[in-house]
Amino acid sequence: xxLILASKSPRRQELIRGLELAYSIVLxxxxxxxxxxxxxxxxxxxxxxxxxEHYPQVIGNDEVLLTADTIVWINGKVLNKPETEEESFxxxxxxxxxxxxxxxxxxxxxxxxxxSFSEKSKVSCKNLSEEEKWHYIRQYKPFDKAGSYGIQDWFxxxxxxxxxxxxYNVMGLPVSRVYEELKKIKKK
Amino acid sequence: xxLILASKSPRRQELIRGLELAYSIVLxxxxxxxxxxxxxxxxxxxxxxxxxEHYPQVIGNDEVLLTADTIVWINGKVLNKPETEEESFxxxxxxxxxxxxxxxxxxxxxxxxxxSFSEKSKVSCKNLSEEEKWHYIRQYKPFDKAGSYGIQDWFxxxxxxxxxxxxYNVMGLPVSRVYEELKKIKKK
Numbered sequence: 440x441x442l443i444l445a446s447k448s449p450r451r452q453e454l455i456r457g458l459e460l461a462y463s464i465v466l467x468x469x470x471x472x473x474x475x476x477x478x479x480x481x482x483x484x485x486x487x488x489x490x491x492e493h494y495p496q497v498i499g500n501d502e503v504l505l506t507a508d509t510i511v512w513i514n515g516k517v518l519n520k521p522e523t524e525e526e527s528f529x530x531x532x533x534x535x536x537x538x539x540x541x542x543x544x545x546x547x548x549x550x551x552x553x554x555s556f557s558e559k560s561k562v563s564c565k566n567l568s569e570e571e572k573w574h575y576i577r578q579y580k581p582f583d584k585a586g587s588y589g590i591q592d593w594f595x596x597x598x599x600x601x602x603x604x605x606x607y608n609v610m611g612l613p614v615s616r617v618y619e620e621l622k623k624i625k626k627k
Numbered sequence: 628x629x630l631i632l633a634s635k636s637p638r639r640q641e642l643i644r645g646l647e648l649a650y651s652i653v654l655x656x657x658x659x660x661x662x663x664x665x666x667x668x669x670x671x672x673x674x675x676x677x678x679x680e681h682y683p684q685v686i687g688n689d690e691v692l693l694t695a696d697t698i699v700w701i702n703g704k705v706l707n708k709p710e711t712e713e714e715s716f717x718x719x720x721x722x723x724x725x726x727x728x729x730x731x732x733x734x735x736x737x738x739x740x741x742x743s744f745s746e747k748s749k750v751s752c753k754n755l756s757e758e759e760k761w762h763y764i765r766q767y768k769p770f771d772k773a774g775s776y777g778i779q780d781w782f783x784x785x786x787x788x789x790x791x792x793x794x795y796n797v798m799g800l801p802v803s804r805v806y807e808e809l810k811k812i813k814k815k
Contacts, residue, residue, distance in 0.1 A: 457784045565803060596645045596795065596802045606794045607784065614784045615753060 440625055441499070445490055445506045448583075450591070450611045455505075458618055462505075469493045471508070479512040483544030484557040486510075491546040491553065503624060504548040509611045511586030513539035518586040527576045530587040535598060536566040539586070541609045547620055554620055558613035560604030562590070567598050628813055629687070633678055633694045636771075638779070638799045643693075646806055650693075657681045659696070667700040671732030672745040674698075679734040679741065691812060692736040697799045699774030701727035706774040715764045718775035723786060724754040727774070729797045735808055742808055746801035748792030750778070755786050 442462040444455055455462050469490050473482045486508035494504055511518040513533055521527035533539075539562055546555040567575070575594050581587045588594040590602075590609045607614045630650040632643055643650050657678050661670045674696035682692055699706040701721055709715035721727075727750055734743040755763070763782050769775045776782040778790075778797045795802045 454784065457781060459781060565807070590794075593645060593647060596642065597806045598803060599793075600803045601792055602794055603791050604789055606778075606787075606790055615786060615788045618785045619753070 440621070441502045442621075443494075443498075443502055443504045445494060445504060446611075448611050450589075451507060454607055454610065454612045454614045458614060460621075465494070465496070467493065467495050473517070475517065479510060479517070479540065479542045480544075480557040480559065482517065483508050483510050483542040484546075484555050485544070487544035487546040487557075488553070488555050491548045491555075494548070498548060498550050500550060502549070503621065504546075505617070506546045506548075507543055507612055509541060509543045509585050509608075511539055511541055513537065513586075520585055521582055521587045524576050527581060527587040528572055531567070531572045531575065531594075534586060534588065535564050535572070538563040541586070543608050543611060543613055545613065545617060545620075547617070547624065549624060552624075554624075556616070556620075558605060558608045558616055560602055560606070560608045562599060562609055563601040564598045565600050571597070628809070629690045630809075631682075631686075631690055631692045633682060633692060634799075636799050638777075639695060642795055642798065642800045642802045646802060648809075653682070653684070655681065655683050661705070663705065667698060667705070667728065667730045668732075668745040668747065670705065671696050671698050671730040672734075672743050673732070675732035675734040675745075676741070676743050679736045679743075682736070686736060686738050688738060690737070691809065692734075693805070694734045694736075695731055695800055697729060697731045697773050697796075699727055699729055701725065701774075708773055709770055709775045712764050715769060715775040716760055719755070719760045719763070719782075722774060722776065723752050723760070726751040729774070731796050731799060731801055733801065733805060733808075735805070735812065737812060740812075742812075744804070744808075746793060746796045746804055748790055748794070748796045750787060750797055751789040752786045753788050759785070 442460050444462045444464050487506050490506035541560045544557045605613045630648050632650045632652050675694050678694035729748045732745045793801045
């Protein structure tokens with residue numbers, strides 16, 4: 440079984456390596472627009488499905504395509520990747536002293552079937568001072584991260600006090616669920 | 628403020644580095660016996676305190692000594708570090724398909740004060756096959772780990788489906804709590 444990972448996220452690549460799976464990476468552009476009136480489970484899952492549908496090649500006999508999308512959800516809205524330092528600061532200010540939810544939608548696609556699901560984790564963060572938030576933004580430049588933080592970096596170490604659910608889901612991929620689904624595919 | 632970390636755990640060292648704290652390491656032997664009739668919070672906290680009491684040097688004016696002990700608690704008992712492959716297999720068999728608790732006791736000691744606390748996280752694990760458990764034991768040799776697993780390695784990726792509480796506490800140090808307590812010490 441050959442896994443094709445359609446993601447440029449270094450965190451997802453690291454997680455797949457941790458499962459001891461051989462994989463190759465394929466990158467292509469997909470419009471990540473979504474319907475903001477959808478619930479967050481559906482938004483994440485539909486984005487993962489859309490990425491799988493746009494795979495520009497034919498899936499081989501022994502191949503599994505893996506696509507995923509992670510969204511941060513707070514106060515009934517999605518937090519995307521921040522584009523400026525100010526936007527990053529605004530996102531961290533929403534997240535700090537609050538609990539938010541992270542949804543990762545995953546799609547596993549073979550020649551014969553498409554499995555997709557969405558996994559939720561709750562994340563509770565402490566307050567950080569303005570100075571600490573600016574330190575984080577300037578040192579860690581979280582512009583490639585939904586919600587403007589990484590649970591595996593300085594922000595996760597200092598501000599995240601509690602999670603409920605799968606930790607690796609917050610990093611970008613619910614690996615234990617993915618491992619389970621891949622075992623089912625293998626058995627078929 | 629200079630942090631002195633009394634731990635040979637590479638995971639604790641990595642977490643302290645992630646807080647961007649300068650630290651030095653000091654190693655000395657402490658008898659890790661505990662009273663099995665104590666509750667797990669107390670066992671972990673007392674072990675951390677004992678490690679601080681046995682620090683063989685004088686704590687300097689600008690120094691903070693950090694000691695910690697992590698225990699895995701299941702069915703009313705502590706799971707220590709396994710000494711043999713068979714013991715490791717027995718521990719993984721208890722943990723898999725079950726929820727256990729991880730307690731890390733921490734002590735921060737300066738010239739003037741001693742702060743100690745215990746932090747709890749709940750960890751839910753899926754069943755793994757016998758073959759998977761033996762694969763883990765032989766490839767990852769979890770003999771330096773309480774409960775015979777690492778949440779940051781293959782076992783954590785495949786078997787841990789859910790946690791409640793601080794993830795880094797399960798790795799060996801509740802970093803966000805430690806960061807908070809160190810800030811309080813600095814302000815004094």
